[in-house]
Each structure stands twice: as structure tokens, then as C-alpha cells.
Amino acid sequence: MSDRRGLGTVLLRVFRYRNGDGAPRYDEFRVPVGPRTTVLDALLGVRRRQDPTLTLRHSCLHASCGTCGMRVNGQEVLACVTRLDGLGDRVVVEPLAGAPVVGDLVVDMEGFYGRLEPSGRPLLRASELADLERFEDCIECGLCLSACPVVATDPHYLGPAALAAAGRLLEEPRGADREAVLGWVDDAHGAWRCHAAFECSEVCPAGVDPAGAIMRLRRRLLRDRLSRLAGLHDREARP
Ligand code: SF4
Ligand code: FES
Secondary structure: OOOOOOOOOOOOOOEOOEEOOOEEEEEEEEEEOOOOOOOHHHHHHHHHHOOOOOOOOOOOOOOHHHHHHHHOOOEEHHHHOOOOOOOOOOEEEEOOOOOOEEOEEEEOOOOHHHHHHHHOOOHHHHHHHOOOOEEOOOOOOHHHHHHHOOOOOOOOOOOOHHHHHHHHHHHHHOOHHHHHHHHHHOOOOHHHHHOOOOOHHHHOOOOOOOHHHHHHHHHHHHHHHHHHHHHHHHHHHOO
């Protein structure tokens, strides 16, 4: 369908839920779409012109802050850099999975940050704006946690971003307690819980490759175990 300006239109089917609602529902909004229209543009247009109660979160508009993560046609994306053109005539927009919905497209990120906390986050880059520091390439968007099939079945699983952070800590401790990090990740809910689905690396918009980091972490944990065993064996073999 085209409007008078020659723009096509798309039907957005948007997840809606508010605390106190009996159950979630989907609302449909027809939106104009140009070649550069992003999902976030369209949703902000909906909020401006069709439904001011639509709840969503964003900040930077250029894939840097990590706040606009959501699922579009079932795929975890940053809405601010995901163009609608080419996604089809009907596009389903839903909040990230694996976290409680606060309202419509906004989820509570406490579980995500809680998973990162044990690292002490010592790899935060120095910045004059202390409150805005963050862990290297990771933009803390939570897409990996939403895409991970293990998170859906194990709420205690540390998850891709936290394990990737742990892997970086071991590569470059910068004062971190290496043994504490190893104890944190060498656990049934840590590095060994990953099923190597690699969904996290597929969706990561920042090139962190958390699945690759988890595989490297496992190799390091195995090497550590083997060298501990070898040390034990040497001690026992001594006369
Ligand atoms: S590892 Fe990637 S997908 Fe996961 S929170 Fe960080 S930037 Fe987002
Ligand atoms: S609005 Fe900042 S990453 Fe999308």
C-alpha cells in the first residue's frame, strides 16, 4: 500500500502489556515506511500520532546506548538501526525475552545487570563521566540474553554477556581477583551451562561474540583443571 507521498506502509503488530492487565495483547498500527525508516522511527510515530500510551525505551538512536533492544519478527535487534523496508507487510514487534515486561516493549534489566555485577566490572573504561562508564565493546543491550535458549530454562545461568565479561577479565585482569572470577564462572550455571547454540553471537550488535568468548573460557577452565591435577599428581608421586 502507498500513501500520497509514494511511501509504502507496513502493518505493525505490537505487543502490549501493562502491570495489572490480565494478559498481554497485540495492537495493530499501519505506519508509513520509506527506505530509511527504522522500527524505532515507526514506533515513535505511532506514539506521536496514534497511541501516546505505547511504552518503549531508547536514547542514542545510533546503536550505542543499547536501550532499544526488542524482538522484530522474532529476532533480537536494536530498533534504532533496524530498517522496516524489506521486513514484510506485517511486522511483529515484541519485548526482549527472558526478562519481566515492565510495560509494552520495555523489560526490567535488573536480572541482566545482576548477572554482570559479580565481575565487579573492573574493565570499565576510564571516563570523566563516571556514571556513563561501561564494559568495553558490550553496550549492555541484553539481546544476547533474550536470544539464549538456555536462559529460558535456567534462570540462574550467568548468560552470554556476563561470561564474555569474565573471559575478558581473565585475559586482562587489571587488578581483578582471578581466582574469584574462575570460581564465579566454573560452575553448573556458568560456562558449562552453555549449549553452544551461538544465538547470542548472531544477535550481538557490538561484535562481542559472547559464544566464542564462552568457548575460550571453557578451554581456559579445562587447562586450569588439568594443571591443578598434574600438580597434585606430581606431589603424590614425590617420595
Ligand atoms: S554481549 Fe552483545 S548482545 Fe550481549 S549485552 Fe553485550 S552488546 Fe548486547
Ligand atoms: S537507541 Fe541507543 S542503541 Fe538504539
